[in-house]
Amino acid sequence: MIDPRLLRDDPDRIRAAQAKRGLSADVVDQALAADEQRRSSITEFERLRAEQKQLGAQIPKAQGDEKQALLARTKELSAAVKEAEAAQNVAEESYRAAMSAIPNPAADEAPAGGEDDFVVLEHVGTPRDFAAEGFEPRDHVELGRILGAIDIDRGAKVSGARFYYLTGVGADLELALVNLAMDQARAAGFTTVIPPALVKPRAMDGTGFLGQAADDVYRIEGEDLYLVGTSEVPLAAYHSDEILDADTLPRRYAAFSPCYRKEAGSYGKDTRGIIRVHWFDKVEMFSYTTVEESFAEHQRLLAWEKEFLTKLGLAFRVIDVAAGDLGLSAQRKFDCEAWIPTQGKYRELTSTSNCTDFQARRLDIRGRFPADQGGTRPVATLNGTLCAMTRTIVALLETHQQADGSVLVPEALRPYLQGREVLKPVVP
RNA sequence: GGAGGUGUCGCCUAGUCCGGUCUAUGGCGCCCGCCUGCUAAGCGGGUUGAGGGCAAACCCCUCUCGCGGGUUCAAAUCCCGCCACCUCCGCCA
Incomplete structure (x- = not known):
């Protein structure tokens, strides 16, 4: 609002x-x-x-x-x-x-236009040149198969298209990423959270996911409940109908939760592999602060995302998302897109949005400030992906693969993978 | 899922049987002031939130006793539905 x-x-x-x-x-x-x-x-x-x-x-x-x-x-x-x-x-x-029905007005700095009108802000790292190294990279589906890490066939058998099992080192990889992400968040002062993934309409609507975005949301048959597409939803609604004391701001939460998306209208897009799936797990950062502070906080969230991707040794670029592609709630949005070698392009891995006081007004979340600072007024909310498991695993496997099909584990992740330095194929 | 109980201003609490100055009592906490070598204590005042009158202030008004309806000239109070919490039973990880 x-x-x-x-x-x-x-x-x-x-x-x-x-x-x-x-x-x-x-x-x-x-x-x-x-x-x-x-x-x-x-x-x-x-x-x-x-x-x-x-x-x-x-x-x-x-x-x-x-x-x-x-x-x-x-x-x-x-x-x-x-x-x-x-x-x-x-x-x-x-x-x-x-x-x-009126979306949050975009920031002056946000580019005008639609999905393709983004502006590239910077590149971090350099995509590997497999041609120069003399071998053809395998895609994540093939790597996942030979490492015994990703079982897509059985995912389809049991749950249908766009589902998967993570097994063995695949499952280990997710748990390692979760712990690495949570350790980083904790060190940065975030409160760790395991939120509910089923929420009432109020939470969904308050975060702006029941408007045009409603087609992409799973609703529970016979119940007034929705499966969240991101833990932004339960984290934003966490303080709904509350008045937060000014000196408790900023409040920062990092949540681990599953995310469910119908992916309506994406038929034929990314049908191979686990780039686009109906369910994945994610560690999400969320901040409550003042509107005045929100712009600096947005930069901090972006910095934490970059720090995480850098630790994983991924090559990525940061884009400033155009106004028409911001969604209902965001005033400005930065996506980090990692280089996917077998696709030859950058794909969104993380995304951080400044929703200013837009969601807070819908969810009735206010701060109590001194009278000369406006008294009781809506706070600002911001969210940012720290690690979306599936796409991060895709980027990791493809980026760090070697000619023999093994995958080097980035140093930062080794302590979380029982010290393993390399993941080796288990099937031909 | 079943039975019973509870929901009042930040927290606690009076009021609900018997509808009408309830414009919701008191305490704690908090804020301002007075007093006092300092602190504490004491004294006085303030302290739910939203909205409208206007561009704003003072001020006035309306709504707000878990939420939503109903009865009535009038509802914290009576009636109905819902929600949350507590206790017990059943089921379950």
């Missing part, structure tokens, strides 16, 4: 923000009209209600004809109040609907 005052005071700014995302400004005018309607209905209701209360208070003291007249009048008012209240509820609901 955007700041209602901003909409009222400077609607042209919101119109411009819609344009930058490639969206229509109609919803802005709808919201403005709904706000007018809402306020006039509130005034009308309150006027009637005040009169009703004022007259009602006189009834116990009144006698005879006077009392009868008051009863008659308040009875009329009672009906009018009920009607006005219903009208107000309708107006509030259309206002809410119009407001929640």
Whole structure:
């Protein structure tokens, strides 16, 4: 939810923000009209209600004809109040609907346009040149098979397309990555969290995943519950309806959870391997802070993501995602894309978003600040991937493979893999 | 899943039977002030949140006693539904 005052005071700014995302400004005018309607209905209701209360208070003291007249009048008012209240509820609901359709205005620095209009901010590391090394790299499916690490056939047999088993060193690799990620997060002051992966509609909607994104979300049959696509959802909703003391900010949480995605509309994309799956596990960072601090916090989250990918010896680039590709809640988003040798391109491994006070307003998360700092007002929320298991495993296996099909373990990961320095093929 | 109990302002609590100055009592904590070598104690005041009147302030008004309906001129209070927590039973890792 955007700041209602901003909409009222400077609607042209919101119109411009819609344009930058490639969206229509109609919803802005709808919201403005709904706000007018809402306020006039509130005034009308309150006027009637005040009169009703004022007259009602006189009834116990009144006698005879006077009392009868008051009863008659308040009875009329009672009906009018009920009607006005219903009208107000309708107006509030259309206002809410119009407001929640408006995405967070993108940062000035975010590139305009859609998915392909990102800006590359930097490259870290250099992609390996397998041609120069004199061998053809195997893809992660083949590496996973010969290492006994990834069983895609049985994943499909048991659960269907886009499912997999991690086995042996594959499973070990995930646990190692989780522990490496959690150790880094803990050292950086994050509180470690294991959150629920099933949430109520409020949490899903509050984080902006029930709008256009709803098609990608699994809903539990016969229950009012959703499977989360990221632990951003339970982490954001964690403090919903709370007022946080200013001196407890920033609050940083790092959660390990499964992520479930329908991948609707991605038919035919990434059908091979475990790049795009219906379920994967992830370690996610999440921060609560002030809007003023959020921009610096966003850079810190990005730095922690880069630190992690660098430890793993991956080559990657950082992109500044364009306005039209930000999703509902984000004001700015940076993706880290790692080089996937057999695809010859960079693929998203991590992503960090600054949602400013957009989610906090929807979830009613506020901070209590001194009066000269605005008193009680919405906080800012930010999220960032520390490690998405499947894609990280893809990048690791493909990047660190050797001609014989073995895979070198990056030094940082060895303590978490029982000291193993190399993963060796177990099947031809 | 079944039975019973509980839900009041940051925390605790009065009020609910018997509807009407409840504009929700008191304590703790917290904030401001007074007093006092300092601190503590004591004294006085303040302290739920949201929204509307306006561009803002003062001020006024409305809503807020778990949530949502209903009855009534009037609901913390009566009725119905739901939710959460506690105890016991059943089931289960």
